[in-house]
Amino acid sequence: MRALFPGSFDPVTQGHQDILRRAALLFDEVVVCVMFNANKTGRFPIPERLDRLRAAATDLSNVTVDSHTGGLLVDYCGRAGIDVVIRGVRGVQDLDYEMPMARMNHELAGVETFFIAADPDLAHISSTLVTATGRLGHAPG
Template identity: 75%
Template sequence: MRALFPGSFDPVTEGHQDVIRRAALLFDEVVVCAMVNASKAGRLLVAERLERLRAAAAGLGNVTVDFHSGGLLVDYCRDAGIDVVVRGVRDGRDLEHEVPMAHMNRELAGVETLFIASDPERAHISSSLVTAVVRTGRVG
């Protein structure tokens, strides 16, 4: 079975890497797809995000990386023959945000969503937090 792990991945975090590794254990193939999020201003160029995603998936033979900039997530799934979307959730707020989208994906195209709870040691990490820390120059 093929699964899609979509996100803006701007930047890729340890939490994303954890979800990629865990999804790779559950599915025959996982497509990690950097997508455009109209509600977020992109910080990294697409090429850099894709390069970082490929590095995050290194050694996982059943993981491929792609980019999608137009149309709905379910359109991508239909075109790629994907029936399951994987989403990492850190807390109740993430789940509250993700569940309505999961319902809509199922309604629109029969695409199911599998939620993977984040590793508690990484649950505080978000792309926004990583970016803020990098801007302070306190990366160690």
């Protein structure tokens, strides 16, 4: 079964890498995809994010890296023959955010969402915090 792990990955964090590695153990193929989000201003250009994802997945033979800049996530899934979306969740706040999208993806296209709970040691890491601390000379994730 093919699964999609979408995100902005701006930047790729240890938390993203953990979810990707665990998903690669569960699915025949995982497509990790940089998605354009009109509500977010990108810190890193998409080509750089793709390069970082490829580097993170070099030892994962069933992982491919792609990007999608137009249309809905379910449109990408339909074109790519993907029936499952992977989402990492750090806590209740993430789940509250993800549930309406998961329901809509199912209603629109029958795409299921598979939630993977974040490793507790990495659950505090977010792209926003990594960027903010990086600006101050620190690198937590």
